[in-house]
Amino acid sequence: MVAAVAPLTAPVTPDEALRRIAFLLERERAGSYRVEAFRKAVVTVRETPEDELRTRHEAGTLQDLPGIGKSTAGVVAEALDGDLPAYLETLQDKAKPLVTGGEELLTRITGDCHSHSSWSDGGSPIEEMVLTAVELGHEWLALTDHSPQLRVANGLTAERLTKQLAIVDAVNASLGDSFRLLKGIEVDILDDGSLDQTDRMLGQLDVVTASVHSKLRMNAAPMTRRMVAAVSNPRVNVLGHCTGRLVEGTRGKRPQSEFDARAVFEACAEHGTAVEINSRPERCDPPDELVELAMEVGCLFAIDSDAHAPGQLEMKAYGCERAERLGIPDDRIVTTWPVERLLEWTSNA
Numbered sequence: 001m002v003a004a005v006a007p008l009t010a011p012v013t014p015d016e017a018l019r020r021i022a023f024l025l026e027r028e029r030a031g032s033y034r035v036e037a038f039r040k041a042v043v044t045v046r047e048t049p050e051d052e053l054r055t056r057h058e059a060g061t062l063q064d065l066p067g068i069g070k071s072t073a074g075v076v077a078e079a080l081d082g083d084l085p086a087y088l089e090t091l092q093d094k095a096k097p098l099v100t101g102g103e104e105l106l107t108r109i110t111g112d113c114h115s116h117s118s119w120s121d122g123g124s125p126i127e128e129m130v131l132t133a134v135e136l137g138h139e140w141l142a143l144t145d146h147s148p149q150l151r152v153a154n155g156l157t158a159e160r161l162t163k164q165l166a167i168v169d170a171v172n173a174s175l176g177d178s179f180r181l182l183k184g185i186e187v188d189i190l191d192d193g194s195l196d197q198t199d200r201m202l203g204q205l206d207v208v209t210a211s212v213h214s215k216l217r218m219n220a221a222p223m224t225r226r227m228v229a230a231v232s233n234p235r236v237n238v239l240g241h242c243t244g245r246l247v248e249g250t251r252g253k254r255p256q257s258e259f260d261a262r263a264v265f266e267a268c269a270e271h272g273t274a275v276e277i278n279s280r281p282e283r284c285d286p287p288d289e290l291v292e293l294a295m296e297v298g299c300l301f302a303i304d305s306d307a308h309a310p311g312q313l314e315m316k317a318y319g320c321e322r323a324e325r326l327g328i329p330d331d332r333i334v335t336t337w338p339v340e341r342l343l344e345w346t347s348n349a
Helices: 014-027 032-047 050-059 070-080 086-094 103-108 126-135 158-175 220-232 261-271 288-296 310-325 339-347
Strands: 140-143 180-188 207-211 274-278 301-304
Touching (some): 014 032, 014 070, 014 086, 050 070, 126 140, 126 158, 220 261, 261 274
Parallel strands (some): 180 207
């Protein structure tokens, strides 16, 4: 069950306060430089013994530590004094539900088929993404960093992905049965519909989300063939942000790609590939009329956050509002399924 995290109350540790501030800033889509300041401070605080933090607080030298500035030093100091830091209190007081509608469906969401870590273009390490997912009530999370062709996003080669899979195993071993981190990838759909990772590597994964990131203005006929080939591939489980559109945000706006949506969705339905409802507000992809078409032809759906930071995992609220408003039955939303059912579905692809 995914839900909003409860506000913190005093006393809090410096680590808890800094993490929650970063989460709330990410949740409200604050500038990355503000978020990075608090995420860097978390690292420093974790690496510094508490006795040293207290000594520096008393001496007024917290800012001499790397990654600690005026604002973060103030948060650390107030936390050490047993108070709820004022910066955190302000953020918590103004935090509101992300969207009205879809609240009941959000409580039935169990996981996420699309998330990124600092291994590609995400802002936080795997462990931080997992910790936040657990705090939000997720039962499972697919780690889907980018594939090699997307160099601007530091996409993972087969060698790097192999190393990441070992870390996923270690994370799962440490968590026991309470949560499952799934091995995954957001693999690029290449121009001819093939996938940007070796079949051997894809075969080692639990979840494969496939997305178009290049030549988004390709003519409709070849784009349709490209997408149909990808969603028909037995290794693919989810078609990510299918139109590629951007409707707002710092990257500006981008029109949706042109393709025969009915043909693509019919291929998804035939091969059991879920259509992603990408919850990022700047994407809101696919648009409502295409969600309705996909529902008409019998597709499964994945309500995903496409989170690139821990505070974005809650953005599935936007996708839940759309899915509930458009009348998608829960049983056709794979991100409401328990992990055992999800893995049975992906393994039978």
